[in-house]
Amino acid sequence: MAEIVFSKTPLVFEVTKQKPTLITPAEPTPYEFKELSEIDNQQRLRFFEPGILFYRSGRPDPVKVIKEALGKALVAYYPLAGRLREKGDGKLVIECNGEGIMFVEADADVTLAQFGEPLIPPFPCTEELQCDTSNSEAFLDYSLLLVQVTRLKCGGFILALKSNHVVADVTGLSQFMHAVAELARGAEFPSIRPVWDRHLLLARNPPRVTRVHPEYDEEMDGTDENIVSFDDVQRKFFFFGATEIGNIRRLLPEHLKSSTTFEILTACIWRSRTIAMQFNPKDEVRFRFLINVRHKLNPPIPTGYYGNVVVTPVAISTTHDIISNPLEYTVELIKNVKRSITEEYVKSVVDFLATKGRPGFHRGACTYYVVDLSRVGLDQWDFGWGNAVYGGPAEVWFGSPSTGFGNYYLAGKNGNGESGILVPMCLPRWAMGRFVEELNRYFSVSELEQPVSLSGSLRTGIAA
Template sequence: MTTFSSPLLVFTVRRREPVLVAPAKPTPYEWKELSDIDDQEALRFQIPAIQFYRRYESSNGSPRGDPARVIREAVAKALVFYYPLAGRLREGSGRKLIVECTGEGVLFIEADADVTLDHFGHALQPPYPCLEELLYDVPGSSGILHCPLILIQVTRLKCGGFIFALRVNHTMCDGIGLVQFMNAVAEIARGAQLLSLPPVWQRNLLKARVPPRITCTHVEYDEVADTKGTIITQEEMAHRSFFFGPNALNAIRRLVPQHLQAHYTTIELLTACLWRCRTIALQLDPEEDVRMVFIVNARSKFNPPLPAGYYGNAFAFPMAVSKAGTICEKHFVYTVELLRKAKASVTEEYMKSVADLMVIKGRPHITVVRTFLVSDLTRMGFQDVDFGWGKPKYCGSAKGGVDALPGVVSFYTPFKTSSGDDGIIVPICLPVVAMERFVEELEGFLKFGNNCPEVAGPSKVDAKSSYIFRSSL
């Protein structure tokens, strides 16, 4: 039993002992190599996700049942199809990761909390100060090798709702692959016997060539020394979430000349805005390079595209690089164009070149020195995962600045406010003083966009457009 206490929320969680959930039927014992895109240092960490669900009642008013039992049984059945996830990772020569398909299973925790969903209020966004209570880190479970590949906790709430929290070894799948597995569990929980999208392993499709050859430029894997101590630990970080509604996003778009506005996506403009505000807030030497990574799903870049159902990592880390002073001083369009050029560099040849680079250079980590990395979860489908209780109230990444990349990563998550406004939540991690400057710069940026004369319109930036949900220092 553990108790979480904050000025706005106090509750106690009672957990049962963690159990291993094995596949419901016998599965093949075999060894499966990961791809050389899976097998890079930057993915050797655990990534958490969380979903909040309301109470479900049928037309006659009866509850659906125990979500922990329903989901646990569905996980066992889903693992028959996704049996590599029930195995354990081993490391071969050249640090090559291989799954031993042992069928041991994934970790599952059943818990109860003496709180209702409504009591969470604004705590229904990252960063979650209560994440440790809702996704217990079972001792010895968080390594990369010889550990369960997935940890799930289902926490029942007093109101009849529940919280589904999950942690996955990132080398096994990316966000799209994770949602695919979650949907498989959800389909079975709702009564399906077969999956609408069967899983595809085929990691050989992203395996290094023989002989390997680096044919593209990959500045994201350059070795960059942190000579000025710009990498900050999690303990020194301020964590805040920002909501961008339609008005705020329109204000950002108005900063682009009218003839170019239809040329850029909302996500590109938002990313450029955050990179610029973040760079200004950090007050770096104007001559220092700053880096922006926008994760690109490469499934459609192949000819033919990777098969539907492929649940391995199939994305790239294209990087835009510029002098800090240039980002701060040049027109906003300059920053957007840098991002677009980096994104456009991702091709089938680019992905093959990355796989080869992993083998040639010993699976290097992407550089995190003066780097900001963004992952867009808004179209991955977290918000559609329905275990039979309806769609989640909140869904997606559990926090920004994940442990392997402290202060570097932000996830874009779809969100609907209590007043019905649709938008995007973005968790940001920055040093405390820099966070204060970031907030000030962002507010000024939005106000300037709101008043920009290039596009007429009555829309105003207000409390519903962009605001800080909560800070946790």
């Protein structure tokens, strides 16, 4: 395991933005109202998910090419050009009125090289590189997708997006943007036909909640809300390649050696974090993660479906049990939760959401939350200039001081070119040292003068 040490010089530059415009479908589209699924309708998905991509080359003008391709793609994906409306029961629908998506053209007096090598978030001046959503309180009458293309002095460009999570998950957004990329390269139609079919994830009649869903326990956990403060947090990156994962795997009993990389790595990190945070031995600790369940249903969710098909299961234990048992105990916890994600589990989640009025998630510093983006391949949107140098979140930590911080897993390479997983971690400063000490029990920590590089990956969507 390599601890990644950053010494980036602060970068300040000026971005000149043109007035926002609306890109409408290039051809007439149906006027109708589209129902959203129960998973789409969750209260916690009512926000704009940001993403950012950096490209080395953008000639001819990427603004013209991408604008035209977006308009063509919106013919097939016309609901994205509509607006959200709220029904009497509080659920959302899309009015497919063709109003369009927001687009901003911009120029920055900076080169791609000035961002450093390799490109790793968080990035400087991201607010200037993305569309402004500060006025999006009018959630029901706002563009569902916002795109900004910023040309750089070197001839490269930055593509920044903010997508309304209610309408699509990361797999669905990536599907749409792959369609845009295909059209930008000269295709007449997207290779994957978009499928709406949100009725597939509506509640049964009558709803039948057949599983327990502790992920929706809305109360805070029992830790002191001030245990993490903005004044005393430390952020670090850790790289885990085949060697590091192999070292952890060798510590497991024979029946667990075939566990997935996600299961092994996450068990190691969750256990080390729990020890480092010094929770009360009786405190309930949780691990929550996002997982794509398109393949769990029978028949499966059809190819081309771009709505939300993700659930957030949770593994639960106590501080005492996590730290007093060997690593295999934590691996088994995660594996057991994954085994429980069956077709019936997904249907029960849908029915639960339909009957409980769109509850929020359990939160708190005792809950460790991960979104695995290491296999999504957001850098593989080729608009005619090759794949992005970086494609993914602009920020790798999420959460708050009172609720604890979650993080993304990203694909990356170390200084030797070895592929692996980049894990960002945000902890109180007093806990970070202990966290590294715990990881040292599995392998020696080496500090790299040069950080890892992010790499391309499979287009498999969120999966654990």
